[in-house]
Structures are given as C-alpha cells and as structure tokens.
Amino acid sequence: MTYAPPGYLCPVDGTRAEVATARWCCPTCGGPWDLDFTPDPSVPLEPAGGPWSLWRYGPVLPLPGEIPISLGEGHTPLVPLTERIHAKLDFLMPTLSFKDRGAVMLVELARRLGPERVVADSSGNAGTAFAAYCARAGLPCEVFVPEGTSEKKTERMRAHGAAVRVVPGGREAAARAARAAADAPGVFYASHVFNPYFLHGTKTYVYEIWERLGGRLPEALVVPVGNGTLLLGAALAVAELSRRGVRPPALIGVQAEAVSPLAAAFAAGGDDAEPVAQRPTLAEGIAIPAPPRARQILAAVRKSGGTIVTVSDDRLRAARADLARRGLSVEPTAAACWAAVSPASPTNPLGSRTAVLPLCGAAAPAGPAGV
CATH class of the missing domain: 3.40.50.1100 (Rossmann fold)
Incomplete structure (x- = not known):
C-alpha cells in the first residue's frame, strides 16, 4: 500500500486537503496550512538508536518509512555562554543555518x-x-x-x-x-x-536539546522571531514532549526594534499583529513587517508564559562583537537573542532562569569593516 503523507489542515476554518493535490495555501482563507499530524506519545522515542541526523527522531516526524535524503543535519552542540545560558550552534549545520x-x-x-x-x-x-x-x-x-x-x-x-x-x-x-x-x-x-512540514523539521531543534540535557528542557527557550518558523517548531516540540511528561519551558521571542509587529501586538494584548513599515535593520533575517502566522506565534508565546522583546541595532552590534570575542562568529540576526539576554542587556527578560538560545546563522568572512 502506498504511504500518503499527513494532509494539511487550516487552523482558521478547518479546511482539509491532501498534500499531493493541495495548493500552497488554504483555498478558503488564503492563510498558511497546519499539518493534520499528532505523534503518539506512547510510541518509544529512542534517538540514540537512530541515524546521526535529525531523522533519529523518526517516531515524531511526519515522513516515516523510506530512507530519507540527508546531509547529516542536526546534532549541533550546546556551549555555555554563562552559568545558566547555553547557545546551540546551529550555524554548524550543512548550509550554515537552522x-x-x-x-x-x-x-x-x-x-x-x-x-x-x-x-x-x-x-x-x-x-x-x-x-x-x-x-x-x-x-x-x-x-x-x-x-x-x-x-x-x-x-x-x-x-x-x-x-x-x-x-x-x-x-x-x-x-x-x-x-x-x-x-x-x-x-x-x-x-x-x-x-507546515518545515515546522516539523525545525522542531527537532528542541528535541536535540531535550536529548542533550538528559530528557529535560531548560526553563526558557529564547528564539529570534520574524516569520516564526523556529519558534513555532519549538512550540510543536514542547507540546509533544509535554505529552511525554517533560516540563515545558517559557518561549521568549526576540525581534528587531526597527521591525517588530509581534512585540507591539504582544505588549498591547492583541491576538494578531498589525503590519508595520519595512525599515532598515542589521537583523534582516527577522525584519518581517506582516508575519502570516502572527496569530499562532502570539498564542504560542502566551500559552508558554513567555514574552516577546526587541533589541536595537546598537545592542545587536555589541552582542555580535561579544560573541566574536568568545570565538563565535555569527551573522547579525543570529546575535539578536544574545543581545536580549546577555548580562549587558538592560532589559533582560530571563531573570534567574536557565535558558538555551540558538546561534542560527554563520557570518560571512569579514571584510575590511571587520565585525
């Protein structure tokens, strides 16, 4: 019997569609799809017995069966930045980003x-x-x-x-x-x-943290947010691991101050984000004026007890330079989370909580301007 991948489900109006025949968006509302897929928490999850890639989490992924393509992605290391904050080096992925x-x-x-x-x-x-x-x-x-x-x-x-x-x-x-x-x-x-298949790939970021920390998660996950693909993947993994008895962390989103529709909506108590002007910022990777999944991002952060904060370009520069002095060369967007929660941050949302943040994109070789 031919395997049919899990189908699409619209989170707004409940429209369903088969993957092989569906358009790229919901035909009714024009919004992004979710996946009609929930992993069974009773199925054992034993990643150590799987391949050296993110496919080791096969029981919670929506594409089982065939031998999948791979470039050995995943298993990026955790390194300490402070006693309570670790960075996950996703800039060591095959194409240098999460x-x-x-x-x-x-x-x-x-x-x-x-x-x-x-x-x-x-x-x-x-x-x-x-x-x-x-x-x-x-x-x-x-x-x-x-x-x-x-x-x-x-x-x-x-x-x-x-x-x-x-x-x-x-x-x-x-x-x-x-x-x-x-x-x-x-x-x-x-x-x-x-x-949504993309989100079920990014959720492996959290599964790797869970595996590395011996079956638990930190008290907070700090994530840069533009379109929210890493944060929403993290939220999926947190929900799935919660059903396996793992204590869920708070999700803390970080936006560029210049383009921060989600932070503004969160502060105002809104369920959705109003589009904002596209303004220049060093954090180009998260400068998204109108995120299509804004409602889902805001709901996920609130459900977790987290928050969404902003960082200025000046703080981004300082954080990127600080990371470079620690031996970690990342692109400007990847420094956003450290800008938000480093000891130098005047508005650190972490407090005394333990946390993991991603360094999710490698810097290009520095030119004459340096860092």
Missing part, C-alpha cells in the same frame, strides 16, 4: 511527491538550504530572491545548481513571484512560511 532543519523535511516531501521542479523564495539562508537539499535529492530548484540579496548567498545557491531569479523590490515581491510560479502544473512550492 533552515536546514526545515529544508530537509520539505525537500524529502517533494522527493516523494515527484514534482517537475521545486520553487522557493528567500532573502538568503532558506534559499541556500533548499538549493543544497534539492541538489542532494536530484530535484530541479528555482529560488526567487529580492534585489539586493547578497551576491555571496546567490552564488552559493547557484553553486548547488539552483536557478536564481532576482525580483525587483523587497522580500514580499520575491514571495509573490514564487507563488505565481507555484501555481503552474508540476511545481512544488517549498514555502518555509506556508508549508
């Missing part, structure tokens, strides 16, 4: 569905991850990027064999172009925002 966690899941889904080509949109790290994993899977890949995207990042995409389409305008213009292409026959849209 996006590999979701990309391997989405590309494996595409491989099983057998499209003529895979389409994605990205301003950098996600596009590189999709290009690499499509190369591994033998799938043609096309990545739409906004004008102004770093040439180093587009060169890496092309090196993996992807066709790079530069779109005039900003990040949303690239997304619109990709979605238009996604409606053509034979195309799989690998959207790290709209497709």
Whole structure:
C-alpha cells in the first residue's frame, strides 16, 4: 500500500486537503496550512538508536518509512555562554543555518511527491538550504530572491545548481513571484512560511536539546522571531514532549526594534499583529513587517508564559562583537537573542532562569569593516 503523507489542515476554518493535490495555501482563507499530524506519545522515542541526523527522531516526524535524503543535519552542540545560558550552534549545520532543519523535511516531501521542479523564495539562508537539499535529492530548484540579496548567498545557491531569479523590490515581491510560479502544473512550492512540514523539521531543534540535557528542557527557550518558523517548531516540540511528561519551558521571542509587529501586538494584548513599515535593520533575517502566522506565534508565546522583546541595532552590534570575542562568529540576526539576554542587556527578560538560545546563522568572512 502506498504511504500518503499527513494532509494539511487550516487552523482558521478547518479546511482539509491532501498534500499531493493541495495548493500552497488554504483555498478558503488564503492563510498558511497546519499539518493534520499528532505523534503518539506512547510510541518509544529512542534517538540514540537512530541515524546521526535529525531523522533519529523518526517516531515524531511526519515522513516515516523510506530512507530519507540527508546531509547529516542536526546534532549541533550546546556551549555555555554563562552559568545558566547555553547557545546551540546551529550555524554548524550543512548550509550554515537552522533552515536546514526545515529544508530537509520539505525537500524529502517533494522527493516523494515527484514534482517537475521545486520553487522557493528567500532573502538568503532558506534559499541556500533548499538549493543544497534539492541538489542532494536530484530535484530541479528555482529560488526567487529580492534585489539586493547578497551576491555571496546567490552564488552559493547557484553553486548547488539552483536557478536564481532576482525580483525587483523587497522580500514580499520575491514571495509573490514564487507563488505565481507555484501555481503552474508540476511545481512544488517549498514555502518555509506556508508549508507546515518545515515546522516539523525545525522542531527537532528542541528535541536535540531535550536529548542533550538528559530528557529535560531548560526553563526558557529564547528564539529570534520574524516569520516564526523556529519558534513555532519549538512550540510543536514542547507540546509533544509535554505529552511525554517533560516540563515545558517559557518561549521568549526576540525581534528587531526597527521591525517588530509581534512585540507591539504582544505588549498591547492583541491576538494578531498589525503590519508595520519595512525599515532598515542589521537583523534582516527577522525584519518581517506582516508575519502570516502572527496569530499562532502570539498564542504560542502566551500559552508558554513567555514574552516577546526587541533589541536595537546598537545592542545587536555589541552582542555580535561579544560573541566574536568568545570565538563565535555569527551573522547579525543570529546575535539578536544574545543581545536580549546577555548580562549587558538592560532589559533582560530571563531573570534567574536557565535558558538555551540558538546561534542560527554563520557570518560571512569579514571584510575590511571587520565585525
């Protein structure tokens, strides 16, 4: 019998659809999909017996069965920053960012569905991850990027064999172009925002922390938030592990002060976020003016007893320089969490709680300007 991957479920209106025939968004409300999938907590989870990749968490992943594609992603180390705060070095992933966690899941889904080509949109790290994993899977890949995207990042995409389409305008213009292409026959849209399989890849970030800490989690997980793909993946894992008796941590989201619709909505007690202006910031990776999953992000943070805070570019610079002095070279967005919770932060939301934060993207080699 042919295995059918778990189908899509709209969190707004309850619409259901099969993965093989569904559009990239809910046809009724136009919003992102959730996955109609809940792992059985009675099934033993013994990752030490699995492969040296995130596929070791097979019992809680939605794509069992076949031998999946892999580049050995996952198992990034935890290193102490202070006595109570550890950093998880996701910039050591195969394409140098946490996006590999979701990309391997989405590309494996595409491989099983057998499209003529895979389409994605990205301003950098996600596009590189999709290009690499499509190369591994033998799938043609096309990545739409906004004008102004770093040439180093587009060169890496092309090196993996992807066709790079530069779109005039900003990040949303690239997304619109990709979605238009996604409606053509034979195309799989690998959207790290709209497709929930991506979130079930990013949730392995928390499963690795749970495994590394001997079956427990810290008191708080501090996560950078733009579209919320890492935070929502973390929330999925926390909920699943809670059903296995693991005490859930608070989720603390960090946004760039210049573009912070979620922090504003959280402070105002709102259930959804109003779009904000796109303003320049060092933390380009989380500068999302209108996150499609804003309602889910706000609900997940509130349910956990957490909060959403902002950091200025000045604090980002200082945090990035501090990490470099500790031997950790990361891109500006990846320094956001340390900017929020380091001992130098004037508004540290952690207090005395233990915490893990991700360093989720590697810095490019420094030019004359240095750090």
